[in-house]
Amino acid sequence: MFIAATIAILVTMALTLARALLGPTLFDRLLAVNSFGTKTVLLISVYGFMTDRPDFLDIALVYSLINFLGTIAVLKFFEFDDPGSETYQEDDF
Amino acid sequence: MIDWIVWAISWILMLIGCVFIVSGAVGLIRMPDLYTRLHAASLTDTGGTIIISLALILQSVFVFGSAMAAIKVMLILFFTLFTAPTASHALAKTALLCGQVPVGTDGKPILDSPEEATLLARSRPADYRSGQDAEQAKAEGRARQARRDRKGDGH
Amino acid sequence: METLVANVLLTFLVFIAIGIIVLRDLLGAVILLGVYSLIAAGAFVVMDAVDVAFTEAAVGSGISTILFLGCLSFTQHKQKPRGHDSLAALIFVVITGGLLIYGTLDMPHYGRADSAAQTHPELAVRFLEQSASEVGPPNIVTSVLASYRGYDTLGETLVVFAAGIAVLSLLGLKRTRREDEAPEHAPGDTPSADVDERR
Numbered sequence: 001m002f003i004a005a006t007i008a009i010l011v012t013m014a015l016t017l018a019r020a021l022l023g024p025t026l027f028d029r030l031l032a033v034n035s036f037g038t039k040t041v042l043l044i045s046v047y048g049f050m051t052d053r054p055d056f057l058d059i060a061l062v063y064s065l066i067n068f069l070g071t072i073a074v075l076k077f078f079e080f081d082d083p084g085s086e087t088y089q090e091d092d093f
Numbered sequence: 094m095i096d097w098i099v100w101a102i103s104w105i106l107m108l109i110g111c112v113f114i115v116s117g118a119v120g121l122i123r124m125p126d127l128y129t130r131l132h133a134a135s136l137t138d139t140g141g142t143i144i145i146s147l148a149l150i151l152q153s154v155f156v157f158g159s160a161m162a163a164i165k166v167m168l169i170l171f172f173t174l175f176t177a178p179t180a181s182h183a184l185a186k187t188a189l190l191c192g193q194v195p196v197g198t199d200g201k202p203i204l205d206s207p208e209e210a211t212l213l214a215r216s217r218p219a220d221y222r223s224g225q226d227a228e229q230a231k232a233e234g235r236a237r238q239a240r241r242d243r244k245g246d247g248h
Numbered sequence: 249m250e251t252l253v254a255n256v257l258l259t260f261l262v263f264i265a266i267g268i269i270v271l272r273d274l275l276g277a278v279i280l281l282g283v284y285s286l287i288a289a290g291a292f293v294v295m296d297a298v299d300v301a302f303t304e305a306a307v308g309s310g311i312s313t314i315l316f317l318g319c320l321s322f323t324q325h326k327q328k329p330r331g332h333d334s335l336a337a338l339i340f341v342v343i344t345g346g347l348l349i350y351g352t353l354d355m356p357h358y359g360r361a362d363s364a365a366q367t368h369p370e371l372a373v374r375f376l377e378q379s380a381s382e383v384g385p386p387n388i389v390t391s392v393l394a395s396y397r398g399y400d401t402l403g404e405t406l407v408v409f410a411a412g413i414a415v416l417s418l419l420g421l422k423r424t425r426r427e428d429e430a431p432e433h434a435p436g437d438t439p440s441a442d443v444d445e446r447r
Contacts (some may be wrong), residue, residue, distance in 0.1 A: 030279055033282060040287070047294065
């Protein structure tokens, strides 16, 4: 069961990666990258169960947070041209 | 008996989850424009993660006998449920703000210009709920843009 | 199965590296670099180097993405198109890469039983048995890092600290200059007049 899931996740990762490399706009790449991060989290969780060591879940937990952080940082950069900017207005979101 | 039931249920859940994520990736490849791809990818990501995590929770409780692993999977699921939709929303909003015009079912852009997409992104969601007061919303968006420009100059 | 997963992940790495080289858009390259280190971290997990994977994910995918974005906000998003590709640089890079790969040939293969760590287990046994009484922490990796090879760690930390200060000073320098430039039309400061005179 875990082997089947691992293979399915690897196939998904390959397709997502193709979109990240092809993607005509930066947003396509970013979308693919975000989706890829979710797949990595799933892969590590399922892999941990596959090798009888569910301890690996800690790493998956950290990844899911880091992936979100990276995506939001890039998006903030898109809008304000500066990931450390604090000049955004309440109107924008 | 219970082993058999857990085995069957987790197999079914895992297979459904795999179908979800693989179909999401196919959608990511085959959909025509950014927003449809976003739709395909984000929905199936969240759905697939939920279903696969349920299978993993079943496995960790009944097969591995580890409550800690189940709690960790639940935490992963919890964070994913928060972060994935937020990231998708931020992505769509930023794309609109940067002037990515959505394409309609007939293959034509549904907005006139990238500037209009930016204005749409700056307007309140309620402005566009009916589509009747679109002109007013656009005007408000322009006013906000002007205010923003003024503030930007003063900076 | 583990070999398969590791090999697939490493193949992904190759494709992403080629993508990063080909891409002219620097922002896209930064985004792909984030995936690169995410996959590298996944490969480390598969190879049982969990602590390295943690570091790779936090530093490679988290902090360096944000650092690169900070750099990009001072410069441009697009790589400058160059008319020629330097042949000498290509030869140099290929030779360096070949030497590095040649260097790895001396290393024991992944998981080999006749690697030095397996044939001379005295050190590992000593760490496992004595570290609790000799150093103290229950985590053996921590006591190796902080005590048995403490000077090495100290040197590493110094290098990283120096690099951090250098980066901060570079970025800070740029920012103050930017603020000085901001009042372009200030009286007495007429850069445009200089340009006119030179013409």
